[in-house]
Amino acid sequence: MRKILIVITTILMATTAARAQDPLMEVKVLLNAENYTSAIPLIEGAVAEGNIEAQFMLAEIYFYGLGTTRDYVQAKYWYSAAANMNHRVSAERMGDLYVSGEVWEKDHAQAIHFYQIASRQGSTRARERLAEIDPDIVSMGEMPNTDQ
16 A cells, blocks of 8 residues: 555656646647647636746637637737747747738738747748848848847
């Protein structure tokens, strides 16, 4: 009996440690199972705590209409919030959406802004997109700062 208690305690401690390392672990399991309605409240809770990855997840939920109505206004808000906190993928997505004009109006200045954020986070793809928009914008490995 004592051995069983030790095993259970060890499992509980490992689970608690894993959750501490990745507070979105349960959310990721739910999303992987496509259980969006259960994941959304947990994502919203993590967003309220300032979790940047959760902001990106919420943007994706709204952008694709996963477990909720598709809402591009909310998607833009959460992608932008995460991107402005240096979330690389959100910044790339915002840049892409501003370049394409598929969801909201084309705006190369905004695309440049978000691609620069992603580029500073190590995104080679964002750097390439910047060069496509304006070949002079990426020269000699330096990136102008338009965040001012």
